[in-house]
Amino acid sequence: MTQKVRKAVVPAAGYGTRMLPITKVVPKEMLPLVDRPIIQFVVEELVEAGIEELIIILAEGKREVADYFGEVDMPLARHLRSKGKDALLKDLENMQHLARFTFVELIEEPGIYGTGNPVLCAEPYLNGEPFIYTFADDFFVAEKNSYAQMLEAFEKYQSPIIGCQRRAADSDYDHYGYVGGEMLADDEMQVSAIVEHPGKANKPSDFASLGGFVVTPEVLSYLHAVRENLQSGQEIYFHASLSLMLAENKKVIAKEITKAEYYDTGNKLEYMKTVTALAARHPEIGADFQEFLQDFVKRGKA
Amino acid sequence: MHDEVEREKGSRSTDSAQASRDEKNRGFVSSSQIKKAVIAAAGFGTRFLPQTKAMPKEMLPLVDKPIIQHVVEELVDAGIEDIIIVSNYSKRTIEDHFDVPSGELTKVLEAGGKHEQLEQMRKIADLANFVYVRQKEPLGNAAPLIYAGHLIRDEPFIYAFADDFFVATPSRFRQMITAYEQTGASILSCKRLENDADYDRYGVVAGDKQDGGMIKVSTIVEKPGKAHAPSDLGSFSSYLFTPAMLAYVERIRQEYNPEADGELKIQDAMQLMLNEGHEIFGLEIANGRYYDAGNKLEYMKTVVDFALERDDIGPDFRRFLQDKLR
Numbered sequence: 001m002t003q004k005v006r007k008a009v010v011p012a013a014g015y016g017t018r019m020l021p022i023t024k025v026v027p028k029e030m031l032p033l034v035d036r037p038i039i040q041f042v043v044e045e046l047v048e049a050g051i052e053e054l055i056i057i058l059a060e061g062k063r064e065v066a067d068y069f070g071e072v073d074m075p076l077a078r079h080l081r082s083k084g085k086d087a088l089l090k091d092l093e094n095m096q097h098l099a100r101f102t103f104v105e106l107i108e109e110p111g112i113y114g115t116g117n118p119v120l121c122a123e124p125y126l127n128g129e130p131f132i133y134t135f136a137d138d139f140f141v142a143e144k145n146s147y148a149q150m151l152e153a154f155e156k157y158q159s160p161i162i163g164c165q166r167r168a169a170d171s172d173y174d175h176y177g178y179v180g181g182e183m184l185a186d187d188e189m190q191v192s193a194i195v196e197h198p199g200k201a202n203k204p205s206d207f208a209s210l211g212g213f214v215v216t217p218e219v220l221s222y223l224h225a226v227r228e229n230l231q232s233g234q235e236i237y238f239h240a241s242l243s244l245m246l247a248e249n250k251k252v253i254a255k256e257i258t259k260a261e262y263y264d265t266g267n268k269l270e271y272m273k274t275v276t277a278l279a280a281r282h283p284e285i286g287a288d289f290q291e292f293l294q295d296f297v298k299r300g301k302a
Numbered sequence: 303m304h305d306e307v308e309r310e311k312g313s314r315s316t317d318s319a320q321a322s323r324d325e326k327n328r329g330f331v332s333s334s335q336i337k338k339a340v341i342a343a344a345g346f347g348t349r350f351l352p353q354t355k356a357m358p359k360e361m362l363p364l365v366d367k368p369i370i371q372h373v374v375e376e377l378v379d380a381g382i383e384d385i386i387i388v389s390n391y392s393k394r395t396i397e398d399h400f401d402v403p404s405g406e407l408t409k410v411l412e413a414g415g416k417h418e419q420l421e422q423m424r425k426i427a428d429l430a431n432f433v434y435v436r437q438k439e440p441l442g443n444a445a446p447l448i449y450a451g452h453l454i455r456d457e458p459f460i461y462a463f464a465d466d467f468f469v470a471t472p473s474r475f476r477q478m479i480t481a482y483e484q485t486g487a488s489i490l491s492c493k494r495l496e497n498d499a500d501y502d503r504y505g506v507v508a509g510d511k512q513d514g515g516m517i518k519v520s521t522i523v524e525k526p527g528k529a530h531a532p533s534d535l536g537s538f539s540s541y542l543f544t545p546a547m548l549a550y551v552e553r554i555r556q557e558y559n560p561e562a563d564g565e566l567k568i569q570d571a572m573q574l575m576l577n578e579g580h581e582i583f584g585l586e587i588a589n590g591r592y593y594d595a596g597n598k599l600e601y602m603k604t605v606v607d608f609a610l611e612r613d614d615i616g617p618d619f620r621r622f623l624q625d626k627l628r
Contacts (some may be wrong), residue, residue: 013412017419021371022363024407024423025398032353032362040352060406064395067356075391076355079440088348091353095618096440108422175626268366269615276606285599292603293627 001069003154005151005214006052007125008132010041011118013106016137016184016268030064032280038265039065039136043098047243049147051132053100055125057118064237066103069095083254105193107233116223123220133238134163142260146211153188153255154214160242162191162254163211165262172208174198177239179254180204187256192246194239211257219245324477334479336542338453339382339460340374344390344437349597358393360464362601364608369595370396370464371426377460378429380475386428386453387439388446396436435545438618441558442565444551451548458482462540468493470590479588480544481516487581488572490519492535493592500536501528507584508532519582520526524569535584537549538592542567549563552575 026242031040043054058065061257072080072092078090104121119133132147140146148160162179174197181192181204193204221240230236242252263277264270279289347359360370375384389396398404403411404424435449447461460475468474476490481489491603495501502525509520521532550571557565572582593607594600609619 004608015407017411017414017416019363019366019397020419021423021426022361022366022368024403024426025365025395026357026361026368030357032350032357034602035350035353037353037357061404064356064458068352072354072355076346080348083348085348088351092352095355115620205343226325268609268612269618269622271322272365272605272609272615275602276623276626277600285602288599289602292599293606293623294621296627 001185003130005050005130005154006051007055007129007133008046008051008134009055009057009119009122010039010042010089010134010136011057011106012065012136013062013118016060016135018273019059027059027062027064028265031271032069033275034282037068037138038139040140042136043069045145045149046134047098047140049145049151051099051147053102055102055104055122057104057106057121059106060184069098069101071096073188073226093205112260116226116236116238116241119215119223119238120227126217126220128217130214130216132212137231137266138210138262138264140211140257140260140262142257144259146257146260149212149257150214150255153253157251157253159253160216160219160249161214162209162242162252163213164209164254164256165211165260166206166208166256167208167210168206172204173198178204179207179209181202181254187258188252190252191252191254194243196237196239207254207256209254210262260285316460334381334483336380336458336460336479336482337382338384338386338457338518339377339462340386340388340446340450340454341370342443342461343370343387343393343396344440344446345465346440356392358389358395358486360393361395361399364595364605365612369397370398373462373464373467374400374429376467376473376475376523377462379473380479382460383430384433384476386433386435386450388435388450390437390532393467400427400429430483442567444554444566444568444571447501447548447551447568448555448566451551453546455546457543458542458543458544459552460540465596466539466592466594468539468587468590468592470587474587474590478540481514481583481585482542483581484514485516485581486542487583488575490537490548490582490584491540492586493538494586495536498528501526504536504538506531506533506537509584512583515586515588517584519576519584522569522572522576524567532551535586537584546580547571548573
């Protein structure tokens with residue numbers, strides 16, 4: 001029987017060193033896209049796809065994300081009430097009820113880093129259920145919710161799902177992990193190989209792994225195997241657990257997220273592109289901001 | 303253009319604190335008496351909610367640098383040594399930003415071999431002597447001076463906000479200090495009002511025209527509306543006050559009636575100063591540009607401008623905008 005996917009694990013523990021100095025203290029997942037942090041876009045999309053419980057992995061001692069999805073501080077609440085902004089206050093208070101939030105502090109054993117570690121930290125809260133694993137510094141704006149697309153594929157195949165998008169710029173191949181295998185449909189692939197940063201010459205396909213994962217409980221045992229066989233100085237790549245499954249002829253599916261624009265905020269240029277795109281469609285300032293951008297062109301400044 | 307200014311500042315902040323002081327002593331500010339500044343950072347930033355639910359609006363990034371760091375660097379560049387940040391319960395992020403980097407970040411940067419970046423992060427803590435004062439009630443734009451007054455006592459000082467600023471050559475604060483050295487009086491950074499709505503948003507000053515882009519202020523009107531404005535010169539973003547100001551702020555506080563008076567305004571304190579014979583000059587900031595980052599639209603315009611001016615991402619970002627807008 002199909003088990004409903006109710007949980008998501010979202011690491012928010014990266015240091016975003018490419019965005020310094022702003023990320024000296026502010027977590028990169030909290031960088032604003034006009035007036036909302038990146039992680040809120042991710043959380044809202046997960047909730048819209050039916051996720052009920054969010055396990056957010058925080059860096060040691062960093063409370064910003066937990067505070068953001070927590071109660072409204074008294075002085076702010078008082079201030080908003082005194083200004084008659086009760087509706088806004090109610091919206092802020094409701095943020096803590098978007099989902100059931102569990103905040104877990106990332107435990108890093110000396111030398112153990114990498115995309116697999118947040119999942120290991122979240123394991124006690126997963127109760128053997130399937131879950132979505134997704135990052136909070138990139139996201140899709142899609143005609144159809146990107147996580148819903150992945151969950152549909154999961155229902156169909158009952159196997160781990162890798163969210164992908166076709167990426168074919170030369171530099172992309174040095175930047176993302178790519179999957180290769182047999183196409184089952186226009187947007188679905190049975191994966192036979194996963195290659196980190198393959199370079200253009202060795203690309204297994206144009207499917208880049210950048211949309212997160214739907215993870216089955218058995219993946220965790222493979223992740224533990226990765227962890228146990230780790231050489232000193234290596235990072236735990238989450239992909240490695242899926243590669244181990246492939247080696248045992250287990251089925252892993254890549255699902256292309258279709259009709260979707262991918263937004264990355266991991267470096268200054270991509271962050272600026274994303275902020276600009278979202279400001280241009282912001283309900284309050286979008287029209288004026290577009291006019292401002294058009295003026296640039298007219299004046300020959302841009 | 304201001305990217306160059308930024309880089310210049312950046313290299314300055316990578317020097318040791320002592321070298322930085324030596325450099326200043328050789329340069330422009332050798333004779334400046336202005337060593338202290340107050341930055342008001344106690345607002346709730348409600349125009350940026352929900353973002354500002356758990357992050358001070360002063361920490362909003364201009365690409366990759368918090369707005370308040372821009373203001374701090376401009377102050378330091380003009381010879382300021384002690385920076386008093388008047389904040390509230392939610393502003394710990396600001397204190398942490400102007401501190402040494404956390405142990406975790408240090409580990410990450412060291413592990414990645416990013417020693418120069420780590421050094422840059424450490425230097426942010428050495429930019430100035432930072433002092434933090436809590437403002438216990440949001441009483442208006444004079445309130446930060448009430449809470450910081452005892453730390454200033456008898457020195458002239460700069461009072462600045464961290465949600466709007468000028469980028470100018472020489473810098474806005476250097477221009478203000480020069481004007482103070484000429485007049486010995488309080489100086490308001492000003493710019494011409496451009497559209498009718500500005501008259502409903504800013505203070506307007508009027509008075510006798512002086513040399514050097516200054517007027518000797520005889521009238522200060524807060525948000526007069528276009529019809530009743532005494533001039534088209536608006537008071538924006540910052541002030542250089544003689545210590546006398548502190549006594550006037552104290553006086554308006556004592557006479558303050560929260561029911562009847564609304565907010566405690568520095569404009570009211572300045573009016574009292576004028577009434578009792580103190581001089582105040584309005585200085586139109588020359589060779590510069592004003593940026594307002596206090597609301598979403600203006601903040602976004604500022605961010606785009608800053609990104610376009612940068613050497614590292616400017617050209618690529620410009621191409622992106624051209625493609626997008628074609």
